[in-house]
Amino acid sequence: MTSPSRKFLSFSQILGLLPLPAEVLLPGTRPPVDFFSFDTEAMGFLPLIEAGEEVDLRVQNRLRALPTPWVFVQTLMWPKGRDYFAVNARIASQDESLPLERRILLLVEAGHVLLEKILERPSAFRDAEKVLELARGLIGLVDLGEGTFLEVTPNVRGEYSLSRHCLHVALITAGLTAHLQEEAPWERVCTVTAALLHDLGKTRLPPDLLDKPGPLADQEWELVRLHPVWSGKMLEGWKGLDPMVARIAAEHHEKVDGTGYPQGLSGEEIHPGSLIVSVADAYDALTSERPYGSVFRSFDALRNMLFEKSFDIPTLKRLAILLAGK
Numbered sequence: 001m002t003s004p005s006r007k008f009l010s011f012s013q014i015l016g017l018l019p020l021p022a023e024v025l026l027p028g029t030r031p032p033v034d035f036f037s038f039d040t041e042a043m044g045f046l047p048l049i050e051a052g053e054e055v056d057l058r059v060q061n062r063l064r065a066l067p068t069p070w071v072f073v074q075t076l077m078w079p080k081g082r083d084y085f086a087v088n089a090r091i092a093s094q095d096e097s098l099p100l101e102r103r104i105l106l107l108v109e110a111g112h113v114l115l116e117k118i119l120e121r122p123s124a125f126r127d128a129e130k131v132l133e134l135a136r137g138l139i140g141l142v143d144l145g146e147g148t149f150l151e152v153t154p155n156v157r158g159e160y161s162l163s164r165h166c167l168h169v170a171l172i173t174a175g176l177t178a179h180l181q182e183e184a185p186w187e188r189v190c191t192v193t194a195a196l197l198h199d200l201g202k203t204r205l206p207p208d209l210l211d212k213p214g215p216l217a218d219q220e221w222e223l224v225r226l227h228p229v230w231s232g233k234m235l236e237g238w239k240g241l242d243p244m245v246a247r248i249a250a251e252h253h254e255k256v257d258g259t260g261y262p263q264g265l266s267g268e269e270i271h272p273g274s275l276i277v278s279v280a281d282a283y284d285a286l287t288s289e290r291p292y293g294s295v296f297r298s299f300d301a302l303r304n305m306l307f308e309k310s311f312d313i314p315t316l317k318r319l320a321i322l323l324a325g326k
């Protein structure tokens with residue numbers, strides 16, 4: 001049932017270069033860091049544009065001639081370039097002439113920068129509107145092509161990180177909440193926002209515990225079980241965030257049969273949004289390459305969740321439909 005765990009490092013990562021979608025080099029902008037492209041003839045990375053230089057016609061022509069739509073920045077320079085990248089990726093994601101997969105990828109990557117910032121200093125971040133805007137954007141793009149996001153997520157996976165996990169859970173949640181669009185669109189936005197922020201409480205855990213391979217000691221497990229409580233408490237302090245978001249984050253490990261944590265709630269005691277995020281969370285965890293556990297293929301993950309009998313069945317059915325339709 002399981003597939004063996006894979007470890008994959010791209011050529012560019014080995015060389016300390018970070019691949020980014022080429023669309024972020026918007027015409028007329030001036031990137032704050034050097035960008036490189038990969039030359040298939042020379043089998044090497046060549047300078048594409050220097051920091052401060054304008055993305056003019058010459059650069060645009062070179063971008064159009066790229067064999068793959070990826071450009072590269074030096075990993076060390078990423079902190080200096082990430083705001084430029086995030087702003088442009090968000091703008092480019094609205095370009096209707098681009099394929100939908102590409103637009104989702106761009107928005108996910110812009111969202112990744114936002115989440116990185118939130119998770120780096122959660123106590124300093126209070127801008128609910130930015131996260132709500134990201135949630136609305138993800139919903140809008142997911143609705144344009146049912147299931148398309150499931151094809152996109154493997155492409156946007158870099159190294160497995162908390163921020164990437166949160167984005168994947170949000171994308172899947174956006175797909176699983178399509179039925180709310182007519183009758184409860186605000187609840188849908190709140191549920192996707194909660195998915196983006198559900199593991200905020202993990203930032204309070206010691207970093208080595210987060211990536212620990214193998215089983216946890218009892219004391220460590222007690223700490224991990226507290227992270228939904230912390231997520232809820234941290235989000236209660238955010239201005240402009242519906243209390244529903246904090247509740248869903250606090251309940252994302254509860255299970256319909258009462259076997260979840262931290263409160264052991266069951267059935268209707270759990271917010272419907274929490275049940276959805278719980279399914280999206282488990283699905284992404286099972287299908288992602290993590291420091292611990294095996295990577296499951298989509299349908300194996302779904303089957304495991306069905307056998308466990310503790311997830312919300314209507315949500316699992318929606319996930320099955322999404323997977324079948326992709």
Ligand SMILES: [Fe+2]
Nearest residue numbers: 198199252253
């Ligand atoms: Fe969690």
Ligand SMILES: [Fe+2]
Nearest residue numbers: 165198199281
């Ligand atoms: Fe999670």
